[in-house]
């Protein structure tokens with residue numbers, strides 16, 4: 001028995017070390033030249049046909065070792081999406097918080113992680129991406145414009161910056177112009193960081209107490225937006241209001257405190273457009289073993305005990 005426990009302990013220790021190794025190699029990697037959202041959107045203009053897929057992730061929070069280790073696992077899974085060669089995967093979207101504290105180091109690491117994704121990646125800005133006021137315009141350097149629209153095949157995509165938890169009058173005007181321009185397209189998608197309604201009632205985020213969510217959601221309803229992709233809350237949550245889907249997909253790497261059973265798990269989305277129809281699958285990512293043993297197993301144990309005793 002003693003020998004069995006010893007061998008089991010060594011196996012777990014070695015497996016944990018192996019699960020930690022990719023993030024060490026990441027930190028030793030050379031950074032490629034950054035690219036902008038516009039450069040990647042340009043690549044999509046040659047795509048033809050109305051059947052395609054795209055991936056969505058958010059809140060990878062590069063620069064924090066826990067986030068980076070989990071994000072690398074997610075990237076490995078994303079890169080296998082095309083293995084059946086059925087419907088092309090055109091690109092990946094991030095709904096923001098690409099960095100932990102928007103330092104040069106964070107963007108440097110984000111740039112390497114992004115380069116590991118074998119797809120063009122287009123990013124919205126999150127509130128963590130302009131935390132560091134000493135490094136001005138660093139998001140522009142690494143990702144380009146924080147607001148833009150682009151098209152791919154039969155679909156229109158709008159990237160909106162609501163990192164200040166508001167949408168200004170000027171932004172509403174721009175958004176409505178973009179939605180009008182999108183009318184000849186079969187589908188329209190909006191990507192922004194903060195959800196208009198809080199996806200988790202027990203969390204601190206309370207966007208619905210402001211005026212912009214109602215106005216924004218009415219616009220989405222009127223212009224028949226298919227899906228609004230957001231992050232910010234580190235969880236998965238899908239809601240539907242008056243024909244528009246609102247998806248919070250903040251499971252791109254950042255450690256999560258929301259119970260796993262309520263959506264607090266790492267994941268990304270595989271969205272499929274088949275002519276007039278759109279559907280999606282959630283790809284859950286099991287945390288790297290060292291993170292699971294060091295944090296997630298205890299998180300779930302805490303919530304289990306809480307539900308037993310309270």
Ligand SMILES: [Fe+2]
Nearest residue numbers: 059097232254
């Ligand atoms: Fe975040």
